[in-house]
Amino acid sequence: MTDENIEELAPSDLGTLDYWERIYSDDLDNFKECGDVGEIWFGKSNTLKVVRWIHTQLKLNKNDKIIDIGCGNGMTLVELVKLGFEELLGIDYSEKAVDLAREILTENNTPHVELKVCDILDSKNFNLPVNFKLAHDKGTYDAISLNPENPASKRQKYIENVYRILLPSGYLVLTSCNWTKEEIEKHFQNYFDILHVLPADETFMFGGQTGNTVTQLVLQKKQ
Numbered sequence: 001m002t003d004e005n006i007e008e009l010a011p012s013d014l015g016t017l018d019y020w021e022r023i024y025s026d027d028l029d030n031f032k033e034c035g036d037v038g039e040i041w042f043g044k045s046n047t048l049k050v051v052r053w054i055h056t057q058l059k060l061n062k063n064d065k066i067i068d069i070g071c072g073n074g075m076t077l078v079e080l081v082k083l084g085f086e087e088l089l090g091i092d093y094s095e096k097a098v099d100l101a102r103e104i105l106t107e108n109n110t111p112h113v114e115l116k117v118c119d120i121l122d123s124k125n126f127n128l129p130v131n132f133k134l135a136h137d138k139g140t141y142d143a144i145s146l147n148p149e150n151p152a153s154k155r156q157k158y159i160e161n162v163y164r165i166l167l168p169s170g171y172l173v174l175t176s177c178n179w180t181k182e183e184i185e186k187h188f189q190n191y192f193d194i195l196h197v198l199p200a201d202e203t204f205m206f207g208g209q210t211g212n213t214v215t216q217l218v219l220q221k222k223q
């Protein structure tokens with residue numbers, strides 16, 4: 001069910017698979033040529049802030065299963081490995097992203113991190129992995145929200161599928177620059193509670209808009 005009172009974002013290329021395949025194909029060439037990992041979405045400090053918060057505040061076990069949804073170049077997984085997490089899976093619907101992440105993880109001596117091409121919206125064609133204690137998403141819900149075709153139903157599918165793949169009381173750690181805390185709370189309210197709001201400290205460009213404030217939230221699956 002979608003909520004007609006929610007104003008959707010203006011559609012953008014960033015909501016399409018073609019766009020990401022193109023970006024990551026170029027990034028893969030660059031990485032092979034000069035070791036450049038490509039864009040760190042929303043900046044390194046926001047990436048580290050959220051990863052450190054998970055590490056220090058959530059009291060997870062090192063072998064709790066963590067999934068990075070829309071892992072892109074895999075750099076968040078690299079940071080999670082550095083903090084000792086052992087059961088990590090990165091998924092992305094772009095094959096080129098997964099190829100790039102594999103190269104980067106191997107280069108960082110973390111080849112044991114599992115990677116899979118998987119569309120989080122498509123449980124018919126992909127066997128969605130389950131039983132995660134924590135799902136991490138930096139920019140993927142944003143990208144899905146920018147899809148030119150029926151973004152409201154895609155957002156809803158995302159919420160339902162993330163709910164489904166998490167263990168009871170599991171966490172979703174979400175970084176967005178397109179939605180405010182209040183908007184995310186409204187989107188997710190039937191499935192998740194907001195557990196924590198990380199302090200905002202930087203503004204970014206995403207989807208052609210500048211001056212975005214990053215929203216970083218920890219949500220917990222409702223019983």
Ligand SMILES: C[S@@+](CC[C@H](N)C(=O)[O-])C[C@H]1O[C@@H](n2cnc3c(N)ncnc32)[C@H](O)[C@@H]1O
Nearest residue numbers: 020041070071072092093094119120138139140
């Ligand atoms: C803004 S990028 C962020 C990438 C990565 N999380 C990071 O922080 O570098 C959005 C990512 O979401 C992925 N993505 C978009 N829609 C997806 C979907 N339905 N299923 C899986 N991945 C998706 C894109 O391929 C892209 O890698």
